[in-house]
Amino acid sequence: MTPEALAALQARAYRDMAPWSARDFADMLGQPTVLLCASPDSFCLGRVVLDEAEILALATDPDHQRNGQGSRTLRAFLQGAAARGALNAFLEVASGNAPALSFYRHHGFARTGLRKGYYRLPDGSRADALLMARALTKGHVPGS
Numbered sequence: 001m002t003p004e005a006l007a008a009l010q011a012r013a014y015r016d017m018a019p020w021s022a023r024d025f026a027d028m029l030g031q032p033t034v035l036l037c038a039s040p041d042s043f044c045l046g047r048v049v050l051d052e053a054e055i056l057a058l059a060t061d062p063d064h065q066r067n068g069q070g071s072r073t074l075r076a077f078l079q080g081a082a083a084r085g086a087l088n089a090f091l092e093v094a095s096g097n098a099p100a101l102s103f104y105r106h107h108g109f110a111r112t113g114l115r116k117g118y119y120r121l122p123d124g125s126r127a128d129a130l131l132m133a134r135a136l137t138k139g140h141v142p143g144s
């Protein structure tokens with residue numbers, strides 16, 4: 001998926017969050033630690049540093065949600081991260097993003113922390129971020 005396609009998909013999917021530009025995606029994709037798993041309607045982008053994987057952006061096109069696509073791209077990401085040596089995966093998610101919280105819980109992530117006022121919303125207000133994490137096992141992603 002090109003940086004332009006990633007930015008367009010994310011802009012359609014993210015409701016309250018400011019989406020990244022195509023340039024943001026291109027810069028990210030140029031980094032050696034990056035890991036991108038994508039299908040035409042969904043992507044999961046993150047990085048793997050030593051034994052930790054961080055999910056930085058994940059989205060499914062609104063016309064194709066609740067169809068298992070997000071689960072497939074997340075599983076591919078977690079398996080790829082485990083293959084690179086990651087033992088844990090973590091992410092930040094807005095505390096009011098109920099669909100994403102449900103999605104990550106469904107995939108075995110649990111809350112590990114709170115970052116108050118972490119996100120700036122398009123209307124200028126702030127939203128808390130929840131930190132979520134789960135363990136991975138090399139070559140196998142348990143519970144997915």
Ligand SMILES: CC(C)(COP(=O)(O)OP(=O)(O)OC[C@H]1O[C@@H](n2cnc3c(N)ncnc32)[C@H](O)[C@@H]1OP(=O)(O)O)[C@@H](O)C(=O)NCCC(=O)NCCS
Nearest residue numbers: 013058059060065066067068069070071099100102103106
């Ligand atoms: C979160 C997101 C990626 C899920 O993608 P998806 O392709 O719809 O996810 P799946 O179909 O694989 O859903 C798997 C499970 O997650 C949970 N889930 C997904 N969307 C949900 C929703 N809107 N409400 C409640 N639970 C939800 C359910 O348990 C679901 O299983 P089920 O459909 O059998 O009930 C999608 O809603 C999205 O793009 N949201 C906007 C972007 C975003 O918030 N990204 C996360 C930023 S950190």
